Amino acid sequence: MISSDIIRGYIDTMILYLLLNEPSYGYEISKKIKELTDEKYIMKETTLYSAFKRMEANGYIESFSGEETYGKPRTYYRITEAGESYYREKCKEWELTKEVIEKFIVKENNNEYN
């Protein structure tokens, strides 16, 4: 199981990554995350939508309503310049953080019966 504490701080990054190439909306993003991680991480709906709110308030994404011909109209989000810049920052931060944490991690060798 993935602890929510470690994902914490990278929810936004995950979403922004998926918005880099094209706008999207909640349900689609949540499905993509599930697929991309082979269901190792499934983002909760509340987590996702509150991330949208937070990131729009921070100016990292912009919302617009889609022109659906059927069903409930969706709210789409597109990444902004600020969002892209923030995303790149987080990627750099990740490399540093990984380096730091791994100083304290012992990798198990598989020769032993776990």
Add this chain to the structure above:
Amino acid sequence: MISSDIIRGYIDTMILYLLLNEPSYGYEISKKIKELTDEKYIMKETTLYSAFKRMEANGYIESFSGEETYGKPRTYYRITEAGESYYREKCKEWELTKEVIEKFIVKENNNEYN
């Protein structure tokens, strides 16, 4: 800068790692973390001591007072069986988490002027 949100959830792991081989106490641990990470991460005192409290309550560490011949007596901590087991869990979790997050991270190539 390392965001505290990503470290969150790995504070305990870092401390436990340093207790694996020998008991230690607050000040020493904080210095070791600083050295080991080349000052990339400096643990706040409050963070450290509240982690001690939490982990002792969880049974991951045990405290005992040192027999100092000078200065203020220190509180030493040693890792327990449960602590070692928890540490190993977190190491496994880390590998999984890293795998997940890295699906959403674009590594910058250094050819570009950053």
Add this chain to the structure above:
DNA sequence: TGGCGTTACTACGCCTGATGTAGCATGTCT
């Protein structure tokens, strides 16, 4: 001997992010 720096903590409270629970509305499928 007086002040500074280092060591070694404790207490209190805030802020943020992730999550739980709940509910609602429109579609399509059977």
Add this chain to the structure above:
DNA sequence: AGACATGCTACATCAGGCGTAGTAACGCCA
């Protein structure tokens, strides 16, 4: 008709990390 997928919102809780502040004992040096 009812289930299931889609597409959300509102509200509240909880924990972890951190800011701020204060205390205390000792060594050292002028």
